[in-house]
Amino acid sequence: MRLSKLFTKTIKTVPADEAAKNAKLLIRAGFIHKEMAGVYSFLPLGLRVLNNIAGIVREEMDAVGGQEVLMPALQLKERYEATGRWDDRVVDDWFKTKLINGAELGLGFSHEEDLSPLLRNFVNSYKDLPLMVYQVQTKFRNELRSKSGLMRGREFLMKDMYSFAVTQAEHEAVYAKIQAAYGKIFYRLGIGDQTFLTSASGGSFSKYSHEFQTLSEAGEDTIYLDRQKKVAINKEVFTTEVIADLGLKGEDLEEVRAIEVGNIFSLGTKFSKPFNLTVPDEHDVRQPVLMGCYGIGISRVMGTIAELKSDDRGLIWPQSIAPAKVHLVCLGNSAKVIQAADRLYNDLTAAGTLVIYDDRDERAGEKLADADLIGLPYRLVISDKTVTGNMVEVKRRSETAVTLVDQKSVMKALE
Amino acid sequence: MRLSKLFTKTIKTVPADEAAKNAKLLIRAGFIHKEMAGVYSFLPLGLRVLNNIAGIVREEMDAVGGQEVLMPALQLKERYEATGRWDDRVVDDWFKTKLINGAELGLGFSHEEDLSPLLRNFVNSYKDLPLMVYQVQTKFRNELRSKSGLMRGREFLMKDMYSFAVTQAEHEAVYAKIQAAYGKIFYRLGIGDQTFLTSASGGSFSKYSHEFQTLSEAGEDTIYLDRQKKVAINKEVFTTEVIADLGLKGEDLEEVRAIEVGNIFSLGTKFSKPFNLTVPDEHDVRQPVLMGCYGIGISRVMGTIAELKSDDRGLIWPQSIAPAKVHLVCLGNSAKVIQAADRLYNDLTAAGTLVIYDDRDERAGEKLADADLIGLPYRLVISDKTVTGNMVEVKRRSETAVTLVDQKSVMKALE
Numbered sequence: 027m028r029l030s031k032l033f034t035k036t037i038k039t040v041p042a043d044e045a046a047k048n049a050k051l052l053i054r055a056g057f058i059h060k061e062m063a064g065v066y067s068f069l070p071l072g073l074r075v076l077n078n079i080a081g082i083v084r085e086e087m088d089a090v091g092g093q094e095v096l097m098p099a100l101q102l103k104e105r106y107e108a109t110g111r112w113d114d115r116v117v118d119d120w121f122k123t124k125l126i127n128g129a130e131l132g133l134g135f136s137h138e139e140d141l142s143p144l145l146r147n148f149v150n151s152y153k154d155l156p157l158m159v160y161q162v163q164t165k166f167r168n169e170l171r172s173k174s175g176l177m178r179g180r181e182f183l184m185k186d187m188y189s190f191a192v193t194q195a196e197h198e199a200v201y202a203k204i205q206a207a208y209g210k211i212f213y214r215l216g217i218g219d220q221t222f223l224t225s226a227s228g229g230s231f232s233k234y235s236h237e238f239q240t241l242s243e244a245g246e247d248t249i250y251l252d253r254q255k256k257v258a259i260n261k262e263v264f265t266t267e268v269i270a271d272l273g274l275k276g277e278d279l280e281e282v283r284a285i286e287v288g289n290i291f292s293l294g295t296k297f298s299k300p301f302n303l304t305v306p307d308e309h310d311v312r313q314p315v316l317m318g319c320y321g322i323g324i325s326r327v328m329g330t331i332a333e334l335k336s337d338d339r340g341l342i343w344p345q346s347i348a349p350a351k352v353h354l355v356c357l358g359n360s361a362k363v364i365q366a367a368d369r370l371y372n373d374l375t376a377a378g379t380l381v382i383y384d385d386r387d388e389r390a391g392e393k394l395a396d397a398d399l400i401g402l403p404y405r406l407v408i409s410d411k412t413v414t415g416n417m418v419e420v421k422r423r424s425e426t427a428v429t430l431v432d433q434k435s436v437m438k439a440l441e
Numbered sequence: 442m443r444l445s446k447l448f449t450k451t452i453k454t455v456p457a458d459e460a461a462k463n464a465k466l467l468i469r470a471g472f473i474h475k476e477m478a479g480v481y482s483f484l485p486l487g488l489r490v491l492n493n494i495a496g497i498v499r500e501e502m503d504a505v506g507g508q509e510v511l512m513p514a515l516q517l518k519e520r521y522e523a524t525g526r527w528d529d530r531v532v533d534d535w536f537k538t539k540l541i542n543g544a545e546l547g548l549g550f551s552h553e554e555d556l557s558p559l560l561r562n563f564v565n566s567y568k569d570l571p572l573m574v575y576q577v578q579t580k581f582r583n584e585l586r587s588k589s590g591l592m593r594g595r596e597f598l599m600k601d602m603y604s605f606a607v608t609q610a611e612h613e614a615v616y617a618k619i620q621a622a623y624g625k626i627f628y629r630l631g632i633g634d635q636t637f638l639t640s641a642s643g644g645s646f647s648k649y650s651h652e653f654q655t656l657s658e659a660g661e662d663t664i665y666l667d668r669q670k671k672v673a674i675n676k677e678v679f680t681t682e683v684i685a686d687l688g689l690k691g692e693d694l695e696e697v698r699a700i701e702v703g704n705i706f707s708l709g710t711k712f713s714k715p716f717n718l719t720v721p722d723e724h725d726v727r728q729p730v731l732m733g734c735y736g737i738g739i740s741r742v743m744g745t746i747a748e749l750k751s752d753d754r755g756l757i758w759p760q761s762i763a764p765a766k767v768h769l770v771c772l773g774n775s776a777k778v779i780q781a782a783d784r785l786y787n788d789l790t791a792a793g794t795l796v797i798y799d800d801r802d803e804r805a806g807e808k809l810a811d812a813d814l815i816g817l818p819y820r821l822v823i824s825d826k827t828v829t830g831n832m833v834e835v836k837r838r839s840e841t842a843v844t845l846v847d848q849k850s851v852m853k854a855l856e
Binding site for chain 1: 446447448449450452471474476477480481482483484485488491506508509510511512513514515517534536537538539540541542548555559560562563564569572574579581583584585595596
């Protein structure tokens with residue numbers, strides 16, 4: 027992609043009301059645009075990151091047997107009345123709307139109330155279970171305040187998976203499988219080392235739910251972390267009994283701030299009973315299905331990574347989700363430099379490497395600053411200085427060292 | 442994909458309130474699920490089709506230089522007041538909602554009001570134009586009635602592109618380029634021969650807008666078609682003057698029903714002026730930007746294709762958008778048959794062919810009926826009869842002929 031063709035540009039000033047570091051950086055780099063508090067547009071580079079994150083999440087959900095669907099935002103009132111979740115005093119962040127005929131509808135913040143009745147059409151026997159269904163879909167939550175950029179959106183992209191099982195043992199096996207998949211996902215996204223399985227409040231059907239918490243001062247949660255054992259306890263359930271129950275010791279735990287990037291939850295029969303989602307078990311006795319739900323905020327993860335993976339010069343994308351691998355900068359206007367840069371761009375692109383090519387007629391300082399702000403894993407520079415020896419300057423965004431490499435060996439330097 | 446693992450099944454009964462042929466077929470085949478009138482969930486097979494359609498549309502939009510973004514559903518009231526589109530008497534199919542603090546918001550039915558102010562951040566000169574920005578995004582329209590299945594959704598997936606140009610000539614060149622891309626798209630989707638460029642009302646900034654109308658008795662539009670010249674006139678502008686103006690003759694025109702699958706429209710300065718989206722031209726005089734908008738209803742196209750490409754036994758997907766290429770049916774329970782079918786499934790999958798493999802323990806009649814209903818391009822049958830000679834039965838969904846092919850030559854038979 028030639029930067030001269032990309033319609034976005036890096037920008038100097040962010041909206042005055044934008045307080046969050048992640049949003050400020052992403053706005054300055056031209057990845058997102060703020061429409062209102064908690065509501066952002068994703069621009070070409072930002073959409074690539076969002077899609078890359080969603081792609082990794084999809085692969086891991088598919089790998090454990092998840093089946094992808096797409097459910098609507100518009101939600102029927104009667105279904106939420108059936109589960110007791112229509113009332114604004116129960117769910118305080120509903121967006122609601124109305125059909126022309128006056129019938130009230132909600133905008134989905136979660137999809138248990140869609141999926142449970144849907145599955146009644148397809149699940150007839152214990153042999154049809156366990157099963158896992160997921161979607162990557164836009165959610166709406168009417169947050170009173172939304173000051174954390176992509177980390178607390180009023181409209182945001184979420185992966186929500188739901189599991190369905192007959193027996194408690196079957197449910198727990200599925201739950202463990204998805205928990206392991208979540209661990210993989212955060213490593214693939216480049217935040218595995220800072221992300222910890224955290225016990226949190228469980229509700230009526232299990233002692234605990236589990237969150238994946240990524241350490242960050244910008245986080246809204248307080249957790250107590252055992253760095254050795256790589257597990258944590260959310261402040262909301264932090265008691266002497268829980269510490270002991272989880273086999274931890276108070277003196278090993280450190281109070282830290284963290285961002286909840288994923289959560290998994292046993293729902294029991296809370297959403298199967300109201301919709302009569304039951305199956306005959308092996309003894310032909312109808313049993314209400316046991317459910318679990320498993321969320322990852324795709325756009326929130328993008329905000330989290332921007333928050334963590336950056337320095338005072340800009341973003342530092344992990345290669346797995348970067349909008350491209352290489353930022354190629356052409357410095358200088360001589361025909362020789364331009365030819366060499368064009369050729370390198372064409373060669374890399376032909377080899378399947380995603381490149382952002384800064385072919386603009388801009389000052390060198392501007393171009394190098396933009397490369398740092400946009401934050402691709404590798405910066406390549408072709409200039410009058412490098413071109414004489416058929417060399418190219420290679421620098422990793424995450425490191426300070428600059429090396430000169432023969433243009434023909436550049437693919438090797440990118441490995 | 443093994444059918445024994447797919448959570449959806451074909452179903453015998455469709456909701457009593459479902460009147461549209463496309464929705465009935467897609468529900469019976471397990472592609473979609475009706476949540477309420479005009480609001481559907483996409484199940485695994487249906488989501489594949491939807492993604493395949495969106496993929497083709499994206500490729501053609503990228504090919505003409507379109508840049509993809511993703512804008513939000515939540516819309517600010519003040520922007521629509523600026524363009525005069527907030528009032529329900531002007532736009533009669535708004536869904537509206539409110540923030541907790543009482544501020545009114547809309548749910549986007551189109552995105553001119555987001556994109557014009559957004560571009561003010563990035564467009565500084567005539568040299569930045571022309572440019573084309575598009576998204577594939579969920580739209581909301583509060584239809585009074587919604588009885589046409591996927592063809593008139595209250596919530597639906599749409600590709601909306603917007604173009605920005607300085608001069609009228611530049612605008613017209615972009616418009617022509619996108620018009621040509623639309624032609625390609627409908628051919629790639631398998632409905633090119635039934636889809637016709639149709640002149641419709643143009644508004645203040647151009648004589649005509651253009652629709653792409655696909656012939657169907659289920660369509661809501663009436664058009665006057667010149668089959669020789671492959672162009673049509675929408676009834677809304679059908680006058681003697683218009684016929685003459687377009688170089689057509691009344692006697693060559695046939696009145697037919699059609700479905701509007703795409704439309705392209707010159708917007709002039711209607712949305713650039715209210716947001717002061719101007720650029721200095723070559724003489725450094727600021728000019729309001731000329732815009733165009735270009736829509737394709739992705740989910741509506743899916744409904745249209747289901748409506749057109751089907752018979753009394755079920756769906757007949759064009760290969761370009763089918764959820765898989767091959768429906769492999771294992772008939773019989775002998776080890777030999779199952780082994781041969783498993784091997785064929787593995788071989789085809791390893792060769793990159795998408796296969797739905799009916800490995801279920803079901804009656805033959807059921808399996809063959811399901812294959813017809815689901816409607817993949819090729820049906821392969823392995824049975825006691827075929828397996829003795831290492832053969833496989835091959836049938837195209839769109840044809841009646843059945844041929845016996847050596848299992849080793851099956852790839853050739855699928856070309």
